[in-house]
Amino acid sequence: MRVASQNAFVPDSIIRSLRVDVPLRLGQTMRLLELGSGDTAARFTDDHVRAAFRAITGPVSFRLDAASGQVDLEAWGPGASWLADHAAAFIGLTDDPDALEPRHEVVRQRHLRSKGLRIAASGAVYDSVVHWVVHQKVTGKGAARSMRDLVRVHGEPAPGPLGLRLGPAPEVVAGLGYEDFHPLGIERKRAEVLRNVARRVSRLEEIIEMSPAEASSRLQAFPGVGPWTAASVVGTVLGDPDAVQVGDYHIPNSVAWALAGEPRGTDERMLELLEPYRSQRRRVVLLLKGIHAPRYGARSEVRDIRGV
Numbered sequence: 001m002r003v004a005s006q007n008a009f010v011p012d013s014i015i016r017s018l019r020v021d022v023p024l025r026l027g028q029t030m031r032l033l034e035l036g037s038g039d040t041a042a043r044f045t046d047d048h049v050r051a052a053f054r055a056i057t058g059p060v061s062f063r064l065d066a067a068s069g070q071v072d073l074e075a076w077g078p079g080a081s082w083l084a085d086h087a088a089a090f091i092g093l094t095d096d097p098d099a100l101e102p103r104h105e106v107v108r109q110r111h112l113r114s115k116g117l118r119i120a121a122s123g124a125v126y127d128s129v130v131h132w133v134v135h136q137k138v139t140g141k142g143a144a145r146s147m148r149d150l151v152r153v154h155g156e157p158a159p160g161p162l163g164l165r166l167g168p169a170p171e172v173v174a175g176l177g178y179e180d181f182h183p184l185g186i187e188r189k190r191a192e193v194l195r196n197v198a199r200r201v202s203r204l205e206e207i208i209e210m211s212p213a214e215a216s217s218r219l220q221a222f223p224g225v226g227p228w229t230a231a232s233v234v235g236t237v238l239g240d241p242d243a244v245q246v247g248d249y250h251i252p253n254s255v256a257w258a259l260a261g262e263p264r265g266t267d268e269r270m271l272e273l274l275e276p277y278r279s280q281r282r283r284v285v286l287l288l289k290g291i292h293a294p295r296y297g298a299r300s301e302v303r304d305i306r307g308v
Helices: 026-031 080-085 105-113 125-134 140-154 170-175 178-184 188-199 201-209 212-220 227-237 251-260 267-277 281-287
Strands: 005-010 013-019 048-055 058-067 070-076
Touching: 013 080, 026 048, 026 058, 048 125, 058 080, 070 080, 105 251, 105 281, 125 140, 125 188, 125 201, 125 227, 140 178, 170 188, 178 188, 188 201, 201 212, 201 227, 212 227, 251 267, 251 281, 267 281
Parallel strands: none
Antiparallel strands: 005 013, 013 070, 048 058, 058 070
């Protein structure tokens, strides 16, 4: 793979063009990073992305445009230089999908159909931790609503002209009482986790220079951050193709159904089935996304605590 780049500076922005001579589904790849979570103005299409996040050097908003064998990046804010310097990993160009050797027909077929879907590394440590803590032990729909409200109520405008919005800064989250999260649908347990990581964000952001194993250990040293959250963060922030979300409600069943025809699976069974794909287990799980094991019985509703 060859990545050629050019730098140019215009007032208030940094521009970089990356030559892309490998398959790249830009929008789908960037969606995996969960950037702009809660920002209703963020946009992800096949060839154009608009979002904002907090890089380790500060807030940044950006746009990506793919056309004619290249991706053009324009970024604004204190984090723009960092993003430009890490642009290749940020859009997945340093990932190697061919490292996966399919051993099941369903994996082979989905791998063939997924050409251009790459595992990128966002570097958005703080934003990623907030996103995945909010998603702990609740439905995706409920978590998305809480993220939207968190960004709307306590967030701030992102730098640049794109009209984007950032989630709340660490100092804002650290200064909130747990009762301030209640109207957002976030109970005290998750609120305390968020407040704690916000108070120690510099310690948190050190994982950007760590191996996936070291980063996972550091993350789990924070009370309330377990293996599921740590794997979710390591997978998106560091672009680890092997990070497996142990403790997920759905993934063990989906993996067991797809790879063994078993309608129910435990974490142990999931890891057993994924063992032949070690070093690429997250990639396999992503490829199997959308395969659902048969459901037994109706799902219970999650209580909305916002108006309680």
